[in-house]
Amino acid sequence: MQAFTIQFQGSAAQLADIDLPEPGTGQVRIAIKACGLNFADLLMQKGTYQDTPEAPFTLGMEVAGVVDKLGNGVTRLNVGDRVAVYSGQGGLAEYGVFYASRAIPLPDAISFENAAAIQIAYGTSHIALDHRAHLRSGETLLVTGAAGGVGLTAVEIGKLMGATVIAHARGQEKLDVARAAGADHLIDASEDLRARVKELGGADVVYDAVGGDVFKAAFRATNPEGRLLPIGFAGGDVPQIPANHLLVKNLTVIGFYIGGYLKFRPQIVQDSFDTLFGWLAEGRIKPHISHVLPLAEADEGMQLLRDRVATGKVVITP
Template sequence: MRAMRVHELSENIDVLRMDEVELPPPGPGEVRLKLRACSVNFPDILMVQGKYQFKPELPFSPGMEGAGTVASVGEGVTRLKPGDRVVAGLRVGGFAEEVNVPEAACRPIPGAMDFAEAAAYPAAYLTAYVALVCRGHLQKGETLLVHGSTGGVGLAAVEMGKLLGATVIATSASDEKLKVVKARGADHVLNVTQGFREKVKELTGGRGADVIYDPVGGDVFDESVRCIAWNGRLLIIGFTSGRIPSVSVNMPLIKGFSVVGVRAGEYGRRDPEAGRANIEAVDRLAAEGRIKPYICARFPLERAVDAMRMLQERKAVGKVVIEM
């Protein structure tokens, strides 16, 4: 089978190359998936560059989440059978035609989603759910400020915030991209190019945002500290700007806000019962059609680098998917 693999870590993602790989049979408790789609996530780029906290052994195929059909099953697999349509959390391995994965990492594709949609929703919406429900405790009627709202995790947070009854202010540096965010339910959209602090205060009657969802970091974080409400929660999702910011601790003291880290996967690994409940909640929303990822581009496997570059160059809106 074919797989796009990394043989050496590099700042330049062009190091990915197509290999012919022979997979061993699925081991005990494993299933072999014939992948039909894999979403592209920012950590895929960081892994190629050796900058992500999880560092897979070389050579490896990027790809954290995929969807496809079960091709065969290993000993002890009882829940799945060949032909089942499933979505799988992979961490790595998704940029390939087939992959062996633990049965426990697979679950049925919810509702009427196609393979691309199924591959695109789990990580983004789980991150948004854990951030807003478990870590941010977003309440109906509160104001949610979503940075990086045109990206996959940002757009998911906009939709999740509306489902939770919040007033959503969404930011980006592109007016054109913000048109999509507005169409997906944001109450207000702001271009951050000229700053956003005063506009957020104006929209909230001077209070500031109750919850701020920040996958960007850098200057965006610095300015967020200046427009957060008393008892606000500033959620740290990531640092796509490239700069990890810091805050003087007198600011949370004076303004009474909390800085809260969000790692949705680690949340589930440390508390498996809560992790399962979170996944079930997101899957229910997907099965009911209340969440549906926005896919802006689909690429064939041989153009995986182009798909990654679309994220790297900030050209994507929502999700980018590789289809086999």
């Protein structure tokens, strides 16, 4: 089969022919129909992601497809079942082997593309805002990088949870995407973020996917007793947080990494996915997919993320 693999640590990912994998005990083989791309895939290529596997490995963290073969001991799934899996790796291939315990049955009403686009981005925003930051209806949520893969879902979920949402992004096209997702106020990256947020009454919760100077400005525009979620560092710089300012305004900076919950509290992720797939089936959330590409163009899909051309999700369809 074909797979987009990293053969040696530090080498560039490339499309290669590899052996068809066989499922082990508790695993299933899936004929992959769609795989969502994530910024973490770029970090894995550089070896800088916190959960980068040992080479060789296949990129692709979230998949949807059809169960093709069962390993020993698997009883809750059948060959032919439509499923989604937060796999962590192995998704950019024609087939993949994953633990059955991570597979979520998909109703026919949910497309493979949407199922592959929803897990990491929506799961990150939902758990971060609900379980970690305890966002409340009527509060003001500031989302930076608001047209990106996770930022856009934070806008949508924040609005669904009853918050007033301020979206920060670069350029009118991306701001229009954030507005369509429910943003109440828009701030272009060329504007003074701190001043504009202050004009709007400050932020109670900050969901920052950019880092660097953007985080610093958002930090200074946070209201007393506000909560800040440093979700990612797409801007390249990891911000240093002045602890004395935390004391003065009684602020809370909240660490969050969805992959960590799979190791020590996997039920949190499962419960979130149950909620999200329910919302998706009801039409309460609508994944924004800017590009759908074949497996042969996986590298082009990665370049869309590098160049920050994509809005929402890029999905690969093997």
